[in-house]
Amino acid sequence: MKRAYNFNAGPAALPEWVLQEAKNSWMNFNDTGMSIMELSHRSKDYEDVHNEAKELLSSLLSIPEDYEILFLQGGASLQFTMLPMNLLEADKVGYYTLTGVWAEKALKEASKVGEAAACTSSKESNYTYIPALEEINVPDNAAYLHITSNNTIFGTQWQSFPTDLKVPLIADMSSDILSTPLDIKQFDVIYAGAQKNLGPSGVTVVIIKKELIKKDSSLPTMLSYETHASNNSLFNTPPTLAIYLLSLVLKWVKQNGGVEGIAAINNKKAQTLYNVIDESNGFYKGHAEKNSRSKMNVTFTLQTEEITKEFLQQAKEAGFIGLNGHRSVGGCRASIYNAVPLEHVQALAAFMENFQKNYK
Template sequence: MKRAYNFNAGPSALPLPVLKRAQEELLNFQNTGMSVMELSHRSKEYDAVHNSAKQRLKKLMNIPDTHDVLFLQGGASLQFSMVPMNLLGKDQVANYVLTGSWSEKALKEAKKIGKTHIAASSKEANYTYIPRLEDIQLSENAAYLHITSNNTIFGTQWREFPNLPVDLIADMSSDILSREINVGQFALIYAGAQKNLGPSGVTVVIIRNDLLERIPDNLPTMLDYRTHSSKNSLYNTPPTFAIYMLSLVLEWVEEEGGVKAIEARNKEKAAVVYEAIDASNGFYAPHAEKDSRSLMNVTFRLPNEELTKKFLEEAKEKGFVGLAGHRSVGGCRASIYNAVPLEACEALAEFMNDFYRRFS
């Protein structure tokens, strides 16, 4: 069976060994005579899957005991609302750094809850760069500072994170587990799973335990972090199959050498594609400034729409999937998340080089 070169931005590529393992266990999980999708979420078999996923993530990301791991639903988009609902006090101000569409959406939801402040932004340059740390200006009475660690649409990524006297919150949906980070630096991290962690359907929240003490008591039960923390994310029926797949992906990361090895591979993959861009004498024009380039989403333009269309048509014929840029930006985008193999990036670079030679 021929597999596509999958550069989709999300849902995105999953490791082939994980898909094969899921296929093998689909009809009869651990001799239960049932699929994992059919197991009760109160059964000992599912309980082992659930807790294994949680402990593997803690180990791989070196999550300190000061933080808890939650498995929620609603995607990162629901977290845009849950974060301010839970953590924005009445007289406080939610601070946001704008680096793309998703941080704009997060800010939009926070404005519905309380006071907000834009601490820094690169919107004036169409989000081609990550603001400098020294340019971040906090408001008075800041409740937290929210950033989006990687910007899928514009292809930019934070290289280092703010270290300011305020709780740091990050949407890491598109680069969680792609590189080593100091989790202790963050008050809260959230991430939709469908890029590096597994299939769509589960959202990981890593929350510092003391934040639970400042949550107001008037929140709807399902929108209160305390509900899920106190019940080990089993207050209601969780997305059991998505969590099972998450556990398999984490097992795969372990077998591949952990996050450090994954990071090294991601840098190698990105270098291959960016080299094709940089060697094209401007034929492929990168959207992101060089010191803000993402290791996860490589964005670029061709000289005109006609060439872009031809590039995408030829790419599709050769088995490349998901290379069209986001509709709000245009151009092209290669999403090279953890499960995208180096061979796919090398094949893409070879195609880009050939296309450049023929049409430049």
């Protein structure tokens, strides 16, 4: 069966090896006579999967022992609320760097919980760049600094991160976690919806310093990090299928050279598309400034709406899926997450070159 050229922004492409492994065990996981979806989350067969996923993630990202790994539900959007509920003290302010729509939404939700504000923003340019580190001024009354490491809609990505902060650094890494080596110790909390690089939709990974997990009886039980940390993320029924597929994705990453190996391929994929854009003499124009370009989401526009519509129509006919840009930017967007093969990106680059050459 021919696979689509899947450039969807999320839910996104999954590795073929992962899908095949899941297919092989679909009706009979680990000789149980049941699918993974039918197993009790209290059974040893499932707990082994659960714990292996944590161990693989810890190994691949070199997560120190003083961090807890949580598997939660509700997507990154629930973390917009859960994070300030757990970390935003009454006499403090949660500060946010506004670099896109999802950062805006995180700030909006935090403001419903307590006092929150933006400390820097690139909104005036329609989020074409990531603010320089020296522009980030974190006031003394800060509870934490929140960043969104990759901005899917606008195609921008942090190239380096704030250091020497006196407050916790929080990162929404939903769209670039596991795509490049990372120093976990730079961060106090990382959260990520799985549906870009980690697996399917339905599970959210939270990596949090244990010292930040506090028991607070005033919090709703399910919105307390302590509830999930003290129960190995098994307080209630977890999304078992999503966590199983997450574990398979992590095995696939390990088989392909770990995060370092994946990053090398990601660099080639991004460079392949950006080369076409940069060498097109303005036929294609990237939305993001060059020093802020994302290696996960390549956003670009064409010269007119008419040309854009023709490009997208021909691309669809050629089997390229998910290239429509978000309405905030228009144009096109190619999401080239970990599981998108280099060959698919090369095929898109060739299509872009041929479209420019033949367009009249």
